[in-house]
Amino acid sequence: MPGCRELPGTDFDGRPTDDIDDVIHDAFESSRHLTRVPGLVALMNDPGTPEIERLLACAVLTTWGEAAGYEAVVSAAANPKKAPW
Structure with missing residues (x-):
């Protein structure tokens, strides 16, 4: 599975990009980002993945309006000492 930085660091045509913001915001114009959601959720929940990733x-995920991202934020806010980052 690609690392977290590769998922948003590659545009939806498979080309590397230096501007993650472009990829994040391009999701609002296309549903192609949905193929990346399961990988991002898996990375977010993987204790072996570096905290920054x-x-x-x-x-x-939260920028894209995905429930898993919001659930992680709520969980971290409820118990900040156990937040994975």
């Missing part, structure tokens, strides 16, 4: 996955 888990946080980035959560940020992408």
Whole structure:
């Protein structure tokens, strides 16, 4: 599975991009981002993934309006000492 940085760091045509924001915002114009959601959820919930990658996955998911991202934010807010980042 690609790392978190590869998921938003590659445009929807498979080309690497330096601007993750472009990829995140392109999702609002196309549903192609949905294929990346399961991978981002898996990375966000994987304790073996570096903390910064888990946080980035959560940020992408919440920006895309995905429930798993919001659930992670609520969980972290309820118990910040156990937040994965």
